[in-house]
Amino acid sequence: MARHLYSCPLRWSDMDAFGHVNNVVFLRYLEEARIDFMFRLAPGDGSPSFAGGSVVARHEIDYVRPLVHRHAPVTVESWVTKIGAASLTIAYEIKDPEQVYVRASTIVVPYDLAAERPRRITAEEKLFLQEYLDQEPAAV
Amino acid sequence: MARHLYSCPLRWSDMDAFGHVNNVVFLRYLEEARIDFMFRLAPGDGSPSFAGGSVVARHEIDYVRPLVHRHAPVTVESWVTKIGAASLTIAYEIKDPEQVYVRASTIVVPYDLAAERPRRITAEEKLFLQEYLDQEPAAV
Amino acid sequence: MARHLYSCPLRWSDMDAFGHVNNVVFLRYLEEARIDFMFRLAPGDGSPSFAGGSVVARHEIDYVRPLVHRHAPVTVESWVTKIGAASLTIAYEIKDPEQVYVRASTIVVPYDLAAERPRRITAEEKLFLQEYLDQEPAAV
Amino acid sequence: MARHLYSCPLRWSDMDAFGHVNNVVFLRYLEEARIDFMFRLAPGDGSPSFAGGSVVARHEIDYVRPLVHRHAPVTVESWVTKIGAASLTIAYEIKDPEQVYVRASTIVVPYDLAAERPRRITAEEKLFLQEYLDQEPAAV
Numbered sequence: 001m002a003r004h005l006y007s008c009p010l011r012w013s014d015m016d017a018f019g020h021v022n023n024v025v026f027l028r029y030l031e032e033a034r035i036d037f038m039f040r041l042a043p044g045d046g047s048p049s050f051a052g053g054s055v056v057a058r059h060e061i062d063y064v065r066p067l068v069h070r071h072a073p074v075t076v077e078s079w080v081t082k083i084g085a086a087s088l089t090i091a092y093e094i095k096d097p098e099q100v101y102v103r104a105s106t107i108v109v110p111y112d113l114a115a116e117r118p119r120r121i122t123a124e125e126k127l128f129l130q131e132y133l134d135q136e137p138a139a140v
Numbered sequence: 141m142a143r144h145l146y147s148c149p150l151r152w153s154d155m156d157a158f159g160h161v162n163n164v165v166f167l168r169y170l171e172e173a174r175i176d177f178m179f180r181l182a183p184g185d186g187s188p189s190f191a192g193g194s195v196v197a198r199h200e201i202d203y204v205r206p207l208v209h210r211h212a213p214v215t216v217e218s219w220v221t222k223i224g225a226a227s228l229t230i231a232y233e234i235k236d237p238e239q240v241y242v243r244a245s246t247i248v249v250p251y252d253l254a255a256e257r258p259r260r261i262t263a264e265e266k267l268f269l270q271e272y273l274d275q276e277p278a279a280v
Numbered sequence: 281m282a283r284h285l286y287s288c289p290l291r292w293s294d295m296d297a298f299g300h301v302n303n304v305v306f307l308r309y310l311e312e313a314r315i316d317f318m319f320r321l322a323p324g325d326g327s328p329s330f331a332g333g334s335v336v337a338r339h340e341i342d343y344v345r346p347l348v349h350r351h352a353p354v355t356v357e358s359w360v361t362k363i364g365a366a367s368l369t370i371a372y373e374i375k376d377p378e379q380v381y382v383r384a385s386t387i388v389v390p391y392d393l394a395a396e397r398p399r400r401i402t403a404e405e406k407l408f409l410q411e412y413l414d415q416e417p418a419a420v
Numbered sequence: 421m422a423r424h425l426y427s428c429p430l431r432w433s434d435m436d437a438f439g440h441v442n443n444v445v446f447l448r449y450l451e452e453a454r455i456d457f458m459f460r461l462a463p464g465d466g467s468p469s470f471a472g473g474s475v476v477a478r479h480e481i482d483y484v485r486p487l488v489h490r491h492a493p494v495t496v497e498s499w500v501t502k503i504g505a506a507s508l509t510i511a512y513e514i515k516d517p518e519q520v521y522v523r524a525s526t527i528v529v530p531y532d533l534a535a536e537r538p539r540r541i542t543a544e545e546k547l548f549l550q551e552y553l554d555q556e557p558a559a560v
Contacts, residue, residue: 017297032431153444156436211320341478
């Protein structure tokens with residue numbers, strides 16, 4: 001039951017006029033973690049791959065505490081909470097060793113760009129995702 | 141039972157490498173609508189105002205169909221689905237006359253920047269918000 | 281000797297932690313004005329068009345005074361200062377009726393995406409650009 | 421004659437609809453490098469510091485070759501080309517070991533936020549900057 005850990009560097013411009021990382025920017029951090037997980041790690045040789053097309057169908061995101069720009073990255077911990085025939089749900093925590101800033105989950109739909117429609121998850125992809133599957137309900 | 145309508149201009153850079161408005165950018169559109177509603181329209185004279193401090197506690201967002209950059213703005217329609225003692229919930233649809241692109245809701249917490257803690261919604265603010273209150277459950 | 285006027289809406293998130301429109305964001309305003317000028321207005325029927333591919337080769341930008349978010353748009357005034365065989369130079373001012381915030385210029389190179397190389401400006405494009413040609417040296 | 425080297429991670433969203441890192445985003449990379457150099461490294465104890473306030477007065481930026489998102493960071497190499505009484509000029513190259521993507525320079529003005537006006541460079545800051553001073557004219 002693996003967890004995907006992504007070390008996510010902040011940018012100074014991630015802060016808004018209130019001097020905190022803006023709520024919208026945390027979804028960029030989730031995107032970076034998801035791309036590392038689904039585009040770089042997930043299989044794709046000889047089969048459709050997530051990098052070849054995937055669509056976000058839904059986000060839920062809870063903001064637990066504010067974050068200010070600093071030079072050290074935050075960690076985005078991700079796992080899979082559900083594997084459907086044609087969608088998967090990813091849960092995440094954005095955190096430091098001591099504390100959690102954000103809890104979130106995303107429904108992702110693999111997409112066939114050539115056919116312009118959603119496609120089913122392949123058996124190879126399912127095997128990969130199952131390593132990260134955790135019964136624990138998504139935090140949000 | 142009023143609805144707040146915000147005409148939201150797109151930027152070409154809102155598109156990502158897949159050639160659609162990126163899922164994260166839609167939360168910017170919601171932010172712009174919310175700021176127009178809560179910072180520009182909502183009362184604040186002689187009382188704490190939302191513009192003086194407010195924090196997003198949670199977003200839920202459903203992506204209904206993709207959007208490509210064009211010169212005409214999209215409409216963000218917003219209303220209030222819940223008024224608590226120290227929080228409110230806003231529901232939105234991002235749409236054209238013919239179709240909906242996104243349905244979402246946000247929990248906002250008024251914040252006292254000086255005292256550095258959440259504050260209660262004032263009676264004046266409640267009166268303002270009630271004009272936009274709709275029993276209809278948030279779309280997401 | 282026409283000038284292209286683009287009414288550019290601000291977003292609250294254009295401000296950085298110092299509470300001003302961030303210096304990088306002004307280049308987004310220039311991009312929006314340029315896209316309106318080159319993608320929407322410029323000819324393209326029956327010929328390669330700028331919308332079909334163009335590359336920024338160089339920017340110069342001078343920051344004259346700071347700008348804070350407000351609901352009224354700023355104006356980006358653009359004109360053409362040079363038309364080469366395979367490049368053009370656009371000059372801009374970002375301003376209100378009373379004052380100038382930014383002066384800038386950009387060298388743009390039309391690009392043939394299929395052939396993956398720069399291309400020459402067509403006679404039809406040159407005629408269009410000459411309407412906006414002004415000998416006045418770029419402000420920067 | 422030191423050079424400041426900043427390892428700058430890319431984000432997938434740095435690409436625009438043409439599938440390359442957008443020209444505006446490179447100025448974010450320069451900002452990150454500058455903040456690392458001026459906010460993190462530069463002195464400030466017991467004196468006004470750059471982090472306490474500084475304003476970009478001018479950018480020049482030349483785009484040498486396009487860059488596509490990848491997981492490895494790019495290097496931003498920075499040095500100081502001019503130290504004035506109340507401004508400094510930074511030159512940069514954004515590059516890999518094999519090739520250069522961008523050459524640029526920025527004029528920065530230290531700013532006294534309390535007094536709301538530009539301030540002079542301190543003797544301590546000048547000593548720090550001189551380590552990075554290079555007579556070589558800025559690349560642009």
